[in-house]
Amino acid sequence: xxxxxLKRKDAWTVTHDAADDFIRLCYNNSSLKRxxxxxxxxxxxxxxxxxxxxxxxxxxxxxxxxHWRMLNEVLTLVHGSRGSSVPKSNTKRRFINVEPLGNxxxxxxxxVAIRRVLAKHGNDLLVGKTVHTQRIAxxxxxxxxxxxxxxxxxxxxxxxxxxKRLFSYxxxxxxxxxxxxxxxxxxxxxxxxxxxxxxxxxSALLLAIARTMDPAATVYGDDVIIDSNVxxxxxxxxxxxxxxxxxxxxxxxxPFRESCGAFYYDGYGYITCYDIHFCENISxxxxxxxxxx
Numbered sequence: 087x088x089x090x091x092l093k094r095k096d097a098w099t100v101t102h103d104a105a106d107d108f109i110r111l112c113y114n115n116s117s118l119k120r121x122x123x124x125x126x127x128x129x130x131x132x133x134x135x136x137x138x139x140x141x142x143x144x145x146x147x148x149x150x151x152x153h154w155r156m157l158n159e160v161l162t163l164v165h166g167s168r169g170s171s172v173p174k175s176n177t178k179r180r181f182i183n184v185e186p187l188g189n190x191x192x193x194x195x196x197x198v199a200i201r202r203v204l205a206k207h208g209n210d211l212l213v214g215k216t217v218h219t220q221r222i223a224x225x226x227x228x229x230x231x232x233x234x235x236x237x238x239x240x241x242x243x244x245x246x247x248x249x250k251r252l253f254s255y256x257x258x259x260x261x262x263x264x265x266x267x268x269x270x271x272x273x274x275x276x277x278x279x280x281x282x283x284x285x286x287x288x289s290a291l292l293l294a295i296a297r298t299m300d301p302a303a304t305v306y307g308d309d310v311i312i313d314s315n316v317x318x319x320x321x322x323x324x325x326x327x328x329x330x331x332x333x334x335x336x337x338x339x340x341p342f343r344e345s346c347g348a349f350y351y352d353g354y355g356y357i358t359c360y361d362i363h364f365c366e367n368i369s370x371x372x373x374x375x376x377x378x379x
Contacts (some may be wrong), residue, residue, distance in 0.1 A: 091187055092121040099162045100188025103258045108188035109156045111195075113149055118191075125160045161188070165270055166263030167280070181237060182280035185261060192259045193282025196252075200286040210291055213285065214306035219310045221304060221349040223356070228317035230325070231335035235308030236279045239288055243274050243327045247291060256283065278366045295323040309346050314339040 091097040100108045112118040129137065135149055144150035155165075167183035174180035185193070188346075201211050210217075232238065241260075245253055260277050263270040277284045282362060289305050296303035299316035312320050318336045321331055339342050341352040349357040360377040363370065 092118075093232075095125045095160065096162065097187050098122070098125065098160050099164050099186035101166060101186055101261060102163050103262070104186075104189050104192055105157070105161065105163060106153075107192055107258070108147075109153050109161075111191065112156065113152050119152075122156060126155050127159060166261035166265065167278075168268040169264045169271075170280075170318040181234075181278055183261060183264060183278040185280055185282070189259055189261060190282045192255075195307050196255050196259060197283035197286040200252075200283065200290055204286070204290060204293065207293075207297075209289070209304055210304060212290060214289075214304070215346040218302055218306050218309060218311055222343040222345050222348055222350040225352065226314055227311050227343070228314045228340070229336065229339040229345045230310040230312065230317065230321065230324075230338070231332040231344075232308040233330045233332040234328060235288055236277075236284050237275055238272060238329045239276045239284070239291060240328050241276050242274070243291070244287065247294065256287065259283075291327070292324060292329070296320055299323075306346055312346055 112122050135336060137154075141147050141150035141154070144220055164186050167185045167189075169181065170184050171179040171181050204211060221227060241257070244256055248256065256276065260281065262272065264273055264278075265271075276287060279285075285307050289307055292308065292310055293303065295303040296305060296310055296312050300313040303310065303320075304314040305311075310320070325331070335344060342351050349359055351357055361379055362374060362377060365371045
């Protein structure tokens with residue numbers, strides 16, 4: 087939990103490029119500032135005066151002292167994220183980035199800002215699942231899904247497609263390296279799941295393509311609902327920026343449609359479907375019994 091991470095000094099990690107912005111975020115947020123100070127050694131009156139005198143020429147002495155103490159007493163500067171994976175289904179695992187704490191908080195600020203923009207354009211991610219569940223009952227639409235979509239957002243595409251100022255934040259707050267088996271790799275993709283803005287950036291990119299063809303198209307992550315007449319053209323556009331269609335979960339001009347875990351069949355209606363996993367503990371047994379019920 088975020089509470090446990092803030093309690094542990096070794097969890098206060100951030101990349102070099104994002105360090106200054108994270109320190110400023112902590113300084114301007116009373117809760118984060120209070121948590122950070124818990125990891126700072128108590129100073130005597132004499133030590134405090136010496137530290138203040140060291141930054142007497144700074145524009146903002148209080149911030150300069152806090153910045154210095156954060157770098158020297160609290161933060162651990164890292165080169166990037168750590169590669170890991172989590173179960174995606176019974177047969178596949180999803181690659182994720184275990185991001186530095188400081189980067190995640192900054193990434194979420196950017197992610198929330200992108201959500202606001204998308205909401206203004208009629209694609210509110212807060213209610214996206216509900217909207218898609220309702221829209222699959224509409225005849226004449228296709229549902230499109232992509233394989234490994236979160237790993238398909240290329241840094242070069244973001245540089246071309248997003249405003250310069252927004253891209254500067256994306257580039258500064260992402261992890262420039264990923265640690266896998268004690269070796270750092272430099273990914274050409276923007277980020278993976280585990281990053282605080284991957285979902286929003288992916289949604290924005292796919293929506294930008296879809297809306298040029300269907301003004302009513304909606305996107306939730308990599309789940310796209312679009313007019314069947316332009317579905318094939320949309321797929322060509324998405325493939326042009328390195329997205330790969332998941333044929334098993336894509337239904338174009340079909341009586342069956344699926345999006346965000348909801349299923350609909352013309353002439354029948356909604357189909358209830360559950361993903362059953364092998365039970366490994368009593369909680370799994372309870373969950374599975376409820377699904378069967």
